[in-house]
Amino acid sequence: MEVTLKKHHTHAGEKKKPGDKIDVDATTAKWLADCGVIDKEEISSGSAGKTVANPK
Numbered sequence: 001m002e003v004t005l006k007k008h009h010t011h012a013g014e015k016k017k018p019g020d021k022i023d024v025d026a027t028t029a030k031w032l033a034d035c036g037v038i039d040k041e042e043i044s045s046g047s048a049g050k051t052v053a054n055p056k
Helices: 026-034 040-045
Strands: 002-004 009-011 014-016 021-023
Touching (some): 002 040, 026 040
């Protein structure tokens, strides 16, 4: 899922700034929200924790 950072963060070895978007899995999104790096609304409105069917 794509999330928007609200604080500086290092992702995959790259320094990111507030407003940057990164792709993370649901577990990482929850951790980032718990740490205050992204808004909790990002995971409640996204697909965090949901199973997505394979469209193939």
